[in-house]
Amino acid sequence: MGCLEAMKPEIILSQSSFKEAREYIKKNVREFYEVEPGYKIHDVHIIGVPPLYVGIEGENLIFPYTKPCHGTFVVKVPGSEDIARLRARKGK
Amino acid sequence: MTENDEKTALILLGCPQVPVQTSMALYLVHGLKQRGIRPVIAGTTAARKLMEVADPGRYYLSEMTDLDVAIDEITEKQRDFDLCFVFIHNDSGIAYAGTMAYISKARLYTLIFGEHAEELAGEIEFPCEVVAVKAVHNPMPLKRKLDEVMQWAVSKQ
Numbered sequence: 473m474g475c476l477e478a479m480k481p482e483i484i485l486s487q488s489s490f491k492e493a494r495e496y497i498k499k500n501v502r503e504f505y506e507v508e509p510g511y512k513i514h515d516v517h518i519i520g521v522p523p524l525y526v527g528i529e530g531e532n533l534i535f536p537y538t539k540p541c542h543g544t545f546v547v548k549v550p551g552s553e554d555i556a557r558l559r560a561r562k563g564k
Numbered sequence: 565m566t567e568n569d570e571k572t573a574l575i576l577l578g579c580p581q582v583p584v585q586t587s588m589a590l591y592l593v594h595g596l597k598q599r600g601i602r603p604v605i606a607g608t609t610a611a612r613k614l615m616e617v618a619d620p621g622r623y624y625l626s627e628m629t630d631l632d633v634a635i636d637e638i639t640e641k642q643r644d645f646d647l648c649f650v651f652i653h654n655d656s657g658i659a660y661a662g663t664m665a666y667i668s669k670a671r672l673y674t675l676i677f678g679e680h681a682e683e684l685a686g687e688i689e690f691p692c693e694v695v696a697v698k699a700v701h702n703p704m705p706l707k708r709k710l711d712e713v714m715q716w717a718v719s720k721q
Contacts, residue, residue: 522662540611540660
């Protein structure tokens, strides 16, 4: 996980499918944005079949993180400049 | 896709938990090279180590790269491939294949195996050629399908 791991992410959902991760963010995070597969947050690419969502909660980002052997996790990390970058995108 | 028009194929390996993956990946590398297509393997560290140990003389393997590095290079448009073969035996494999369908211009082949191959094949919702075989330990059913796929892949170039 490299840089992301160093940020000690809060694991919200573990070892789910990418569809379950998508639904979790859609249902539980008020502010979320659709991103394309491969969209990069810190050193992590968002992996999956569209639509893929990244949420914002306070100063944090909530997004799906897929590991080849362990499925998809929904993680929460401090957002920094990524929040502004997301909000600059069109639509929710 | 290279400057000298040599055809290239990305072979994307998932978690090496299911035994047939390493064997079939080496077989695919061999088949592609015989057909004049340069294979590049991307995978987890464990998946790549299994390949390296199985081919210590590097008779089959040439370029190998990390999964994230390969995705990074394609999304940054630094490189792309003519063909892409994704080995899939779990949900993450589907997620990676879906990502490749979106970010790469390569003709995409999903090779689905393992106990739940048919169910996983039903999850494919993006343009690609699907090969699904219930193969865990015995590679022969997947090998037969792969032989057919390599014929298509070469003839459709």
